[in-house]
Amino acid sequence: MIILGFESSCDETGVAAVCTERGLLAHALHTQIAMHQEYGGVVPELASRDHIRRVVPLTRQVLDEAGLQMSDIGAVAYTAGPGLAGALLVGASVAQSFAWARHLPAIGIHHLEGHLLSPMLADPRPDFPFVALLVSGGHTQLMRVDGVGQYELLGETLDDAAGEAFDKSAKLMGLGYPGGPALAKLAGSGDAARFDLPRPMLHSGDLDFSFSGLKTAVLTRVKAAEAAGGLDEQGRADLAAATQAAIVEVLAAKAIRALKQTGLKRLVVAGGVGANQLLRAKLDAALKPLKARAYFPPLALCTDNGAMIAFAAAERVKAGLATLDADAHSFTVKP
Ligand code: KG4
Ligand code: ZN
Numbered sequence: 001m002i003i004l005g006f007e008s009s010c011d012e013t014g015v016a017a018v019c020t021e022r023g024l025l026a027h028a029l030h031t032q033i034a035m036h037q038e039y040g041g042v043v044p045e046l047a048s049r050d051h052i053r054r055v056v057p058l059t060r061q062v063l064d065e066a067g068l069q070m071s072d073i074g075a076v077a078y079t080a081g082p083g084l085a086g087a088l089l090v091g092a093s094v095a096q097s098f099a100w101a102r103h104l105p106a107i108g109i110h111h112l113e114g115h116l117l118s119p120m121l122a123d124p125r126p127d128f129p130f131v132a133l134l135v136s137g138g139h140t141q142l143m144r145v146d147g148v149g150q151y152e153l154l155g156e157t158l159d160d161a162a163g164e165a166f167d168k169s170a171k172l173m174g175l176g177y178p179g180g181p182a183l184a185k186l187a188g189s190g191d192a193a194r195f196d197l198p199r200p201m202l203h204s205g206d207l208d209f210s211f212s213g214l215k216t217a218v219l220t221r222v223k224a225a226e227a228a229g230g231l232d233e234q235g236r237a238d239l240a241a242a243t244q245a246a247i248v249e250v251l252a253a254k255a256i257r258a259l260k261q262t263g264l265k266r267l268v269v270a271g272g273v274g275a276n277q278l279l280r281a282k283l284d285a286a287l288k289p290l291k292a293r294a295y296f297p298p299l300a301l302c303t304d305n306g307a308m309i310a311f312a313a314a315e316r317v318k319a320g321l322a323t324l325d326a327d328a329h330s331f332t333v334k335p
Pocket of ligand 1: 137162184
């Protein structure tokens with residue numbers, strides 16, 4: 001069965017075709033970063049309007065690239081939430097209309113399940129069971145994953161998400177939107193040892209996280225520097241490196257703790273922060289002596305995309321977990 005998937009939860013319009021037997025056939029993505037940049041963050045109304053503009057051309061592109069006709073599609077999938085309400089409605093409405101017009105089943109997918117299973121789009125593909133570290137702009141969670149739909153929450157952030165810590169710290173340093181990649185880039189030329197930042201909950205003994213204190217610590221350093229004449233370019237790079245090092249150290253330590261606690265040897269990292277090169281390198285190095293292994297989604301599929309939504313739907317279909325009744329249209333969107 002070929003599934004056409006739509007992602008529109010935030011500032012990326014993603015469309016993809018995935019075959020339950022052959023895997024990813026084609027995917028297309030439009031990012032709204034340039035549009036939101038001048039506002040320093042995502043403007044929900046602009047996001048919704050842009051999804052409307054992009055979704056049909058992207059769908060055409062995917063069908064063309066995969067050499068598919070509309071009649072080849074067996075089911076439609078869409079991100080049902082969480083996300084921006086108006087943005088979600090665009091993907092859901094298009095998917096439901098498409099399904100209704102062609103009498104196809106429509107499968108609502110939880111955005112985080114999309115991220116969670118996205119490392120299975122890489123080669124090699126991790127086998128179940130595994131521990132998943134889900135690190136996006138809105139979530140930071142550790143999960144035990146025993147199979148499709150079998151997810152046990154092991155720990156999560158009590159306040160800000162890891163991506164939020166990157167973004168908010170970047171904003172405090174005067175870096176543009178989106179802050180995470182900008183901060184990571186600047187950190188490359190910085191010396192992390194120049195600023196001593198806290199590692200919140202590193203020794204809390206559980207698998208929870210907290211990043212709001214780190215953001216406050218960054219603010220304190222920025223204010224102190226401003227009082228002393230402001231951060232120069234090297235100072236900003238050093239603070240960026242220190243911030244990245246603090247976030248990555250906590251994420252890696254808790255992920256390793258989760259592996260030890262569950263006795264599992266596979267760690268899957270998903271969500272936008274999974275694109276962070278320091279996190280990747282740190283986990284690769286730390287897992288080797290434990291005879292464990294980290295799996296990451298292909299870089300292009302770390303942040304939001306349609307491939308992960310179509311793929312999660314395909315995995316649900318294969319596991320018998322999707323309702324394939326074309327008449328059972330439940331229009332679900334949960335912001
Ligand atoms: O998964 P995602 O695209 O959207 C959500 O579902 O939230 O994640 C976006 C987050 C943002 O906070 C962004 O700053 C962060 O991922 N991010 C990064 C990097 N690339 C994206 N954070 C650190 N280093 C990166 N290279
Ligand atoms: Zn996401």
